[in-house]
Amino acid sequence: MGELRLMKGNEVIAEAAIRCGCDAYFGYPITPQSEIMETLMAHRPWEESGMVVLQAESEIASIHMVYGAAGSGKRVMTSSSSPGISLMAEGISYMAGAELPCVIVNVQRGGPGLGTIQPSQADYNQATKGGGHGDYSLIVLAPASVQEMHDFVILGFELAFKYLTPVMILADGVIGQLMEKVELIDQRPRWTNEQVAEISGNWATIGKSASRKKHIITSLELDSSIMEQNNIRLQEKYSLIRSQEVRYEAISCDDAEYIIVAFGSSARICQKTVQIARKKGVKVGLIRPITLFPFPEKIIAEYAAKVKGFLSVEFNAGQMVNDIRLAVNGKTKVEYFGRMGGIVPTPDEVETALEQKLLRG
Amino acid sequence: MSEVADRIKEIIKPENLVYAKSPVLNDDIMHYCPGCSHGVVHRLIAEVIEEMGIQEQTIGISPVGCAVFAYNYIDIDWQEAAHGRAPAVATGIKRVMPDKYVFTYQGDGDLAAIGTAETFHAVNRGENIVMIFINNAIYGMTGGQMAPTTLVGQVTATTPNGRDVDLNGYPLRITELLAQLPGAAFVTRQSVQNPAAVRKTKKAIRKAFEIQAMKKGTAFVEVVSTCSSGWKLSPVESNKWMEENMFPQYPLGDLKDSSRADADLYRIKG
Numbered sequence: 108m109g110e111l112r113l114m115k116g117n118e119v120i121a122e123a124a125i126r127c128g129c130d131a132y133f134g135y136p137i138t139p140q141s142e143i144m145e146t147l148m149a150h151r152p153w154e155e156s157g158m159v160v161l162q163a164e165s166e167i168a169s170i171h172m173v174y175g176a177a178g179s180g181k182r183v184m185t186s187s188s189s190p191g192i193s194l195m196a197e198g199i200s201y202m203a204g205a206e207l208p209c210v211i212v213n214v215q216r217g218g219p220g221l222g223t224i225q226p227s228q229a230d231y232n233q234a235t236k237g238g239g240h241g242d243y244s245l246i247v248l249a250p251a252s253v254q255e256m257h258d259f260v261i262l263g264f265e266l267a268f269k270y271l272t273p274v275m276i277l278a279d280g281v282i283g284q285l286m287e288k289v290e291l292i293d294q295r296p297r298w299t300n301e302q303v304a305e306i307s308g309n310w311a312t313i314g315k316s317a318s319r320k321k322h323i324i325t326s327l328e329l330d331s332s333i334m335e336q337n338n339i340r341l342q343e344k345y346s347l348i349r350s351q352e353v354r355y356e357a358i359s360c361d362d363a364e365y366i367i368v369a370f371g372s373s374a375r376i377c378q379k380t381v382q383i384a385r386k387k388g389v390k391v392g393l394i395r396p397i398t399l400f401p402f403p404e405k406i407i408a409e410y411a412a413k414v415k416g417f418l419s420v421e422f423n424a425g426q427m428v429n430d431i432r433l434a435v436n437g438k439t440k441v442e443y444f445g446r447m448g449g450i451v452p453t454p455d456e457v458e459t460a461l462e463q464k465l466l467r468g
Numbered sequence: 469m470s471e472v473a474d475r476i477k478e479i480i481k482p483e484n485l486v487y488a489k490s491p492v493l494n495d496d497i498m499h500y501c502p503g504c505s506h507g508v509v510h511r512l513i514a515e516v517i518e519e520m521g522i523q524e525q526t527i528g529i530s531p532v533g534c535a536v537f538a539y540n541y542i543d544i545d546w547q548e549a550a551h552g553r554a555p556a557v558a559t560g561i562k563r564v565m566p567d568k569y570v571f572t573y574q575g576d577g578d579l580a581a582i583g584t585a586e587t588f589h590a591v592n593r594g595e596n597i598v599m600i601f602i603n604n605a606i607y608g609m610t611g612g613q614m615a616p617t618t619l620v621g622q623v624t625a626t627t628p629n630g631r632d633v634d635l636n637g638y639p640l641r642i643t644e645l646l647a648q649l650p651g652a653a654f655v656t657r658q659s660v661q662n663p664a665a666v667r668k669t670k671k672a673i674r675k676a677f678e679i680q681a682m683k684k685g686t687a688f689v690e691v692v693s694t695c696s697s698g699w700k701l702s703p704v705e706s707n708k709w710m711e712e713n714m715f716p717q718y719p720l721g722d723l724k725d726s727s728r729a730d731a732d733l734y735r736i737k738g
Contacts (some may be wrong), residue, residue: 130564131564135558159563159564161559161563163556163559163589164585167553167585167586168553168556168559168585168589169556171549171550171557171560171586172556172557172559172563174547174549174553174557174558174560174562175529175549175554175556175558175559175561175562176563178547178557178559178560178561179527179560179565181564183560185674201550205548241482249655261729275478280703312523313545313565313568314525314526314545314568315523315524315543315544316547317523321544321545322546323544323545323546323548324546324547325539326548327536327544327548411621452537454496
């Protein structure tokens with residue numbers, strides 16, 4: 108058993124980064140996630156392991172510093188919140204195009220624009236449909252606990268290097284600010300230069316030795332026939348990710364007549380709703396997508412044949428509901444309930460919505 | 469065409485060559501226009517890398533602009549940055565591999581317009597990198613539009629009546645501004661229009677890489693350059709136009725030659 112601690116979600120991101128041997132963090136302050144960089148700075152990991160922590164002049168600079176360091180075969184991360192992620196969209200697209208691994212944490216706040224500093228899940232579409240220009244996807248992990256904030260940093264790096272693609276941890280202000288018990292992994296060393304060469308030596312720009320051709324990290328290709336092949340290769344990678352990396356949790360679904368689908372802190376609330384509804388005799392289950400890309404469409408399609416309806420519960424105007432509808436493909440009813448602008452619904456509110464939209468609807 | 473190729477072959481036959489091409493330069497034929505300064509500056513960088521014996525330790529960052537394909541010509545590892553972001557990319561590389569040599573190669577639009585923030589803050593942090601700045605006062609690759617360094621009255625595709633200060637503001641002397649920053653170690657402005665200038669520029673580039681080895685702060689080399697296609701002049705006319713119009717606005721010489729500032733000058737009292 109690893110060390111147990113009571114920690115805030117944002118703090119644990121920093122702690123997990125240090126402990127898993129992350130090489131560098133580049134970021135820019137923004138509420139509600141500034142504790143991530145503050146915690147890193149307070150730990151001074153550069154003294155222990157040489158991990159780089161740098162406050163950049165903007166989110167744009169942050170993501171391009173991540174690009175440079177990731178291109179060097181290092182394990183690199185950044186974090187921000189919604190408006191900052193919009194600024195990073197350029198660099199994220201370039202990283203997806205150049206096939207560079209990294210972990211990006213988005214502790215979402217309400218939008219659009221400067222919006223609010225209160226929690227939101229309104230960046231679902233941005234995260235799961237790419238977010239920047241061009242045909243690309245990110246692997247998107249949605250933590251619903253402080254423990255998962257910790258675990259997904261480690262998982263994020265594993266997936267990022269397995270598929271050479273940016274991974275996003277799509278959290279929200281609730282999970283970022285929540286304090287919970289967390290089991291921490293033991294300190295792992297950073298990769299040595301020899302390990303970097305072994306793991307990423309066939310693409311990273313770590314200095315061209317006389318024995319090999321130069322490495323060029325770029326997303327540019329002006330020859331359309333080659334660029335189409337590059338795109339096909341990316342899409343094949345996303346297909347592989349869809350077939351291999353779907354993660355979800357199904358709670359009380361076996362006998363369910365209705366299923367709530369919710370991710371992140373919304374799923375925490377809906378867990379309580381399931382209990383309330385079941386006490387009233389309504390057989391409700393919960394599917395919690397852990398990966399938002401790849402979306403757990405198969406399990407939803409399977410239940411679509413069995414249940415009387417789905418309710419998507421999101422802190423936004425109804426974004427994931429469209430992915431559920433695609434998976435259900437008209438086989439049963441799919442409704443949405445959510446609150447916006449930083450308002451978090453109560454379990455009772457969700458239960459009432461369930462009754463109104465599905466039971467009586 | 470074959471007649472021209474034959475003539476070139478005749479000119480470059482071994483017995484005619486005064487010196488050999490650096491092996492750090494690839495054999496790929498450059499896409500640059502006749503009279504363009506990029507090819508000369510690429511050669512100088514390759515020669516400096518060769519002479520310092522740092523080919524295996526150097527990572528270049530190419531910009532968006534005509535020089536995006538710099539990675540095709542110099543035989544080292546490269547990263548291609550988004551428009552203006554080369555100093556941030558260089559920062560990321562240098563911070564995780566502090567013993568490598570890292571340089572950016574950027575044009576005026578890249579470095580002094582869209583990437584101004586990244587440029588300023590990389591220099592202000594005193595990043596131990598080399599920045600090569602090609603200033604030809606125009607956007608070459610996109611077809612000759614106004615650059616931040618376009619001169620007042622200069623005709624471009626987006627200033628068809630000449631740059632008008634009321635509409636477009638002033639030519640940006642970004643190198644003078646960067647020389648004010650405490651993170652800068654070496655800031656110089658050079659050119660490559662004749663052999664003497666080429667030799668001085670090579671010396672400046674060599675010095676910039678040596679400063680990086682000493683970790684003294686950012687080394688910044690502007691090269692006032694020509695863009696015959698963008699300026700719609702012959703290569704010879706371009707050099708003349710540059711000397712007459714660019715040099716008075718962008719005077720050549722060293723603007724700073726020391727090392728990044730002593731932190732105590734900026735420290736709080738207690």
